[in-house]
Amino acid sequence: MTALGVQDVLAAIAGRLPEWRKLAQPLAARFAGADAVRGAEFVAAVTREAAAAGYTIPDIRLEPGYVNVTLYTVHPDSGRRQVTDQELERARAISALAVEHGLRAVPDEVTQIELVLDAxxxxxxxxxxAALLTGDPGNTPVLDTVFDPTNRVPSTWFQHTQAHPAPRQRWHIDLWLAPEAAQGRIAAALDCGGTVFDDSHAPSYTVLADPDGNRVCVCTALGRV
Structure with a gap:
């Protein structure tokens, strides 16, 4: 399956998938109103639907009151995680199942964290x-990112930098949010003593600093290709 560009995915969301948001790699949705039984029944229905369609079981997380679903295809050669037409089809089906099970989408609450290391x-x-975080040295980086195949830990992205002597900040977090949630989250962080370090690339990403100067990037899919 051919990977879709970010703008193609955003157009699909705007046109027919309002429950979903594009994050760093996956298409993601969060559904609220799930008690333990209803949530488990929804997860089972999603799993059955995916299996019937010949699709790999989606990444589903059931938690008190919510079900989180992320969709992506792993490229068979590169290992890259990408969104294809298959994900759009599954997203439509999952949204319909959520309605059947009495769940409501809360797309502004989807979140993804990536660990970022200057290297x-x-x-x-x-x-x-890869060996430390996933327990398997064979999980070598895909392009510039280490993924845990079972998603126990966040992905780790290696941001290229020139060699330099320590110390300097080498690690930071990329916090991926739904576009409509980013400004509110930034404002809340600023109210708690943070500062804007760089907003020249907003809304794609805004770099904040905490009161001690540690940086974090608040990222959205807007402005990307």
Missing amino acids: PSVAVSGPFW
């Missing part, structure tokens, strides 16, 4: 972090 060479640093 001169992903080939040098990547295997170490």
